[in-house]
Amino acid sequence: MLLTDSTKKLSFNRKISDGDLVIVYEKHDTMKAVKVSEKSVLENRFGVFKHSDWIGKPFGCKVSSHKGGFVYLLAPTPELWTLVLSHRTQILYIADISFVVMYLELIPGCVVLESGTGSGSLTTSLARAIAPMGHVYTFDFHEQRAEAARADFEKTGLSSLVTVGVRDIQGEGFPKDLVGVADAVFLDLPQPWLAIPSAGEMLKPDGVLCSFSPCIEQVQRSSETLTSKFTDIRTFEVLLRTYEVREVKMDQCQSEEGTPGSHRPSKRKHRASEASHWQQDSSGSPVVMARPSSEARGHTGYLTFARLRCVE
Amino acid sequence: MSTIEHENSSQNRRITWEGCSVLLDINDGDRLLFSRLTAGSIVKIGNKNYPLQPLIGCPFGSLFQVENGINGPCLSRVIPTPEANNNTEDKREGAVKDESRDNRALIDNNTAQTLTGEDIEGLRRQGASGNEIVEALIANSATFENKTAFSQEKYRLKKQKKYAPKVLLRRPFARSVCDTYFKKYPARIGFLRVDTLSLLLSFANVTAQSDVLVVDMIGGLITGAVAERLGGTGYVCNTYRGDSPHSLEIVRMFNFGDEINRRIVRLPLTELSASHVGDSKGNGHLQVADSIENPSNQSDVTLSSIQSDQPVSMEATTVASEDEKPDTVTVVAKVHKAVQPGEKAPEDAIKSWKENGFSSLIIAAPDADAWNIVKEVLPFLSFSAPFVIYHQYLQPLATCMHNLQVEKMAIGLQITEPWLREYQVLPSRTHPHMQMSASGGYVLSGTKIYNEDQPNK
Structure with a gap:
C-alpha cells in the first residue's frame, strides 16, 4: 500500500499483476479489497468479473463483467483501506486520523505506540507517516483481533513497519523495553487514565500523547491525570461536512415590470398573480451548485492532546 | 530496540542547535513568533530585548522566564518541580468546592490596587523578580480575597503575563x-486551517x-508540510505558470536540513508539458528562485544567511519579503553553502515524472480557478493516484468537481469541509471554547482514472 517497494510504485506503466491487492470501486460508498489471483472471479450485482481479465491492465482502469457491468480497479491507499477494512471494532475515520497524525507531529523515522489496535484503521495511517525507517508498536488485549490485524498488515504490505502485541495496556502498561523511545503515543481505551502514567514513561521529553474518547467524562478524567506530568493539554472535536454538487437549470425569475426585487413587499397579498410576474424562462444556462449533504456523522470522539513536560 | 538509531535525523532533533529555526510561544500562545537561534539574535518582550543565546542547546519544550541578569535582561530556564505542580492541582480542587463567593460586592472604581506604577518601578529597581511583583500586587489588591478561586487564578495569570x-x-x-x-496571518495561507492541511496530506x-506535484500559492506551507512527511525521500515539485515560481518563504520556518531541502524543487509547467526532456528553455530558469529572494540577484546571498546575522522573527521576514531588502544582504560569505529549497528539478527526476507520472497532486491556489489549474496539471498524475484541491471558497470546487465528472477524469470525487472545535476541560467547568474558527476552507478530493478515450501522453 505504501511506496516502500519501488517496483510497486504507481506509474503510467504499472500494470496489475497476479497477487496484487486492488480496491474494486463500484461507487463512492461501495468498494471492496480483492487480492488478484489468476484463477479467481469476483461476483457482484454487476455480474461476474474474471481476475485474469484484469492482469496487465493499468491501475485506475474500468473493467467489465460478462454482462457488461463495470467497476474500477484502484491501487490501495490508507484512505480507501479505511473504507473497505473489516470492522472488528468501531474505527477511526479520516478527519480524526488526519488530525491525530498531524498533532502527534509524526514524521519519517518516528516511533509511535498505539493501544488498542482495533481494526487497524489508524495504524495504517500511522505507518504511512513514519515510513520508511520509523516503527509503530500497536497493542490489543484481544488475541484474535491482534492476529487479524497482523494478517491485514501482511496483506497491505505494512508488516515491516508495524509490530502487533497482545497486551492489556490499561492493566499492565506498555512493555518496559519501550521506555523513553516513543515520539508519540495514541490511546483509544475505555479508561485511558489508567494507561497515562505508563504512556508518560514511554515518551521522550516533549513527546506528544493523544487520547481518543467518545465521552466527555472520560476526557475529564484523563485531563486530570495528565496535569501531573504533561503540559499543553488540549481537547478537540473534529468533524467533516460533505457537499452534494449538482448542475441545476434555474428558472429565471423575470418580472414583467423590471427587477424581481421590486415585487417583494406585495408578494404575499398578490399570490394569485404571482405566476404571471415570475415567468419561467428555460433559456437560462445551467448552474453548478453545492449543498451540504443532509446526513453527517455528528460525533466520533474527543481528541485530547498533551506534551510530556521537559524536566531535564 | 533497533529503532533508536534513527534519532539523529536532523528533522527529528529534540535539542536546539545554533542556527536552528524555533517557534517562540510567549505567554501561552498570546504571541507566537519564529526566530533563528544565533549568538546575536534577540526577542523583544515588553520594552526589553532578550538575547536568545541561552536557548541554544536546550530541549524543545523548555520553558523560560525573564530575569534581570548582570549583563541586563535575560531569559533563564524554568524547570518545573513536581511540588509546584501539586499546588496548582490544589488550587483547582479548591475552585470546585468554593462556590460561595461571587462578584455581587465588586465595585469597579479602579481603587482596588494600592500599589502605584512608581511603587512597582521601585520594586524592580531593588531587583524584585517578576513573580515577587505579582505576589506584591496580589497582597495589595483589596478585592483579591473576595474573588472566586477561578477569578483569582485569572487575575494571577493576567499579572504574571505582564510582569513575569x-x-x-x-x-x-x-x-x-x-x-x-x-492565527497571525490567515490571509497569507489562504485561510487554510491545520485540520484542513492534515486532510490534504491524507487525501x-x-x-x-x-513524488508529489504541488501548486502551492500559499507561501510554501503545503510544500513544507509535504516535505516534512517525505523526510528526505521522493520529491515535492512545485509547478507554476509563467516565469516566476511561487514564494516558498514559509518553508524556511521549518528546520529542514540539506537532505530535505534537496527534495523541494520547482519546475515551470511549460517544461513539464514539453514532450521531450531537454526541450526546456535551458538554464535560464535556474537563477529565477534566487532572484525572487534577492531582487539584487546576488545569488550567493540567501535569506538564511541574513538570518544568521540578524534575528528574524516572522515580522522581520515579512518586511524583508515585501519591502526592499535590508542592507545586511550584502554581508556574508558562507563557508558551507547550504542547499536551498526550491531549486530547479533535476533532469533525471523530470524524465522519471514524464515516464511514470506523479504519485500525488495537491493544489492550493486561493486566487485562481481550480478547474483551470487541474485540467492542466492532472495529466501529469499517475493513474489511480489521488489528488486534492484546497480552496477558501466552495463555488470554484463545485464547478471543478462537476467538470471532472463530466469529462470522466476521476472517481471518488468529494467536497468536504472540516469543522474543528476546541474544549475547555476543567473540573465542573468543561465546555466548548467561546470563540472558534468558523471556516477552515474546502477540500475537493478524488482519484484519477485511466480513460481509454483520452490516454495520457
Whole structure:
C-alpha cells in the first residue's frame, strides 16, 4: 500500500499483476479489497468479473463483467483501506486520523505506540507517516483481533513497519523495553487514565500523547491525570461536512415590470398573480451548485492532546 | 530496540542547535513568533530585548522566564518541580468546592490596587523578580480575597503575563507553523486551517518515496508540510505558470536540513508539458528562485544567511519579503553553502515524472480557478493516484468537481469541509471554547482514472 517497494510504485506503466491487492470501486460508498489471483472471479450485482481479465491492465482502469457491468480497479491507499477494512471494532475515520497524525507531529523515522489496535484503521495511517525507517508498536488485549490485524498488515504490505502485541495496556502498561523511545503515543481505551502514567514513561521529553474518547467524562478524567506530568493539554472535536454538487437549470425569475426585487413587499397579498410576474424562462444556462449533504456523522470522539513536560 | 538509531535525523532533533529555526510561544500562545537561534539574535518582550543565546542547546519544550541578569535582561530556564505542580492541582480542587463567593460586592472604581506604577518601578529597581511583583500586587489588591478561586487564578495569570512573562520553546512542525500563520496571518495561507492541511496530506496519500506535484500559492506551507512527511525521500515539485515560481518563504520556518531541502524543487509547467526532456528553455530558469529572494540577484546571498546575522522573527521576514531588502544582504560569505529549497528539478527526476507520472497532486491556489489549474496539471498524475484541491471558497470546487465528472477524469470525487472545535476541560467547568474558527476552507478530493478515450501522453 505504501511506496516502500519501488517496483510497486504507481506509474503510467504499472500494470496489475497476479497477487496484487486492488480496491474494486463500484461507487463512492461501495468498494471492496480483492487480492488478484489468476484463477479467481469476483461476483457482484454487476455480474461476474474474471481476475485474469484484469492482469496487465493499468491501475485506475474500468473493467467489465460478462454482462457488461463495470467497476474500477484502484491501487490501495490508507484512505480507501479505511473504507473497505473489516470492522472488528468501531474505527477511526479520516478527519480524526488526519488530525491525530498531524498533532502527534509524526514524521519519517518516528516511533509511535498505539493501544488498542482495533481494526487497524489508524495504524495504517500511522505507518504511512513514519515510513520508511520509523516503527509503530500497536497493542490489543484481544488475541484474535491482534492476529487479524497482523494478517491485514501482511496483506497491505505494512508488516515491516508495524509490530502487533497482545497486551492489556490499561492493566499492565506498555512493555518496559519501550521506555523513553516513543515520539508519540495514541490511546483509544475505555479508561485511558489508567494507561497515562505508563504512556508518560514511554515518551521522550516533549513527546506528544493523544487520547481518543467518545465521552466527555472520560476526557475529564484523563485531563486530570495528565496535569501531573504533561503540559499543553488540549481537547478537540473534529468533524467533516460533505457537499452534494449538482448542475441545476434555474428558472429565471423575470418580472414583467423590471427587477424581481421590486415585487417583494406585495408578494404575499398578490399570490394569485404571482405566476404571471415570475415567468419561467428555460433559456437560462445551467448552474453548478453545492449543498451540504443532509446526513453527517455528528460525533466520533474527543481528541485530547498533551506534551510530556521537559524536566531535564 | 533497533529503532533508536534513527534519532539523529536532523528533522527529528529534540535539542536546539545554533542556527536552528524555533517557534517562540510567549505567554501561552498570546504571541507566537519564529526566530533563528544565533549568538546575536534577540526577542523583544515588553520594552526589553532578550538575547536568545541561552536557548541554544536546550530541549524543545523548555520553558523560560525573564530575569534581570548582570549583563541586563535575560531569559533563564524554568524547570518545573513536581511540588509546584501539586499546588496548582490544589488550587483547582479548591475552585470546585468554593462556590460561595461571587462578584455581587465588586465595585469597579479602579481603587482596588494600592500599589502605584512608581511603587512597582521601585520594586524592580531593588531587583524584585517578576513573580515577587505579582505576589506584591496580589497582597495589595483589596478585592483579591473576595474573588472566586477561578477569578483569582485569572487575575494571577493576567499579572504574571505582564510582569513575569514566560517563553516556551517549540519545534516548528507543520502543526505549529500552520497554527501560527492561521492565527497571525490567515490571509497569507489562504485561510487554510491545520485540520484542513492534515486532510490534504491524507487525501493525497503523502508518504515517504512519493513524488508529489504541488501548486502551492500559499507561501510554501503545503510544500513544507509535504516535505516534512517525505523526510528526505521522493520529491515535492512545485509547478507554476509563467516565469516566476511561487514564494516558498514559509518553508524556511521549518528546520529542514540539506537532505530535505534537496527534495523541494520547482519546475515551470511549460517544461513539464514539453514532450521531450531537454526541450526546456535551458538554464535560464535556474537563477529565477534566487532572484525572487534577492531582487539584487546576488545569488550567493540567501535569506538564511541574513538570518544568521540578524534575528528574524516572522515580522522581520515579512518586511524583508515585501519591502526592499535590508542592507545586511550584502554581508556574508558562507563557508558551507547550504542547499536551498526550491531549486530547479533535476533532469533525471523530470524524465522519471514524464515516464511514470506523479504519485500525488495537491493544489492550493486561493486566487485562481481550480478547474483551470487541474485540467492542466492532472495529466501529469499517475493513474489511480489521488489528488486534492484546497480552496477558501466552495463555488470554484463545485464547478471543478462537476467538470471532472463530466469529462470522466476521476472517481471518488468529494467536497468536504472540516469543522474543528476546541474544549475547555476543567473540573465542573468543561465546555466548548467561546470563540472558534468558523471556516477552515474546502477540500475537493478524488482519484484519477485511466480513460481509454483520452490516454495520457
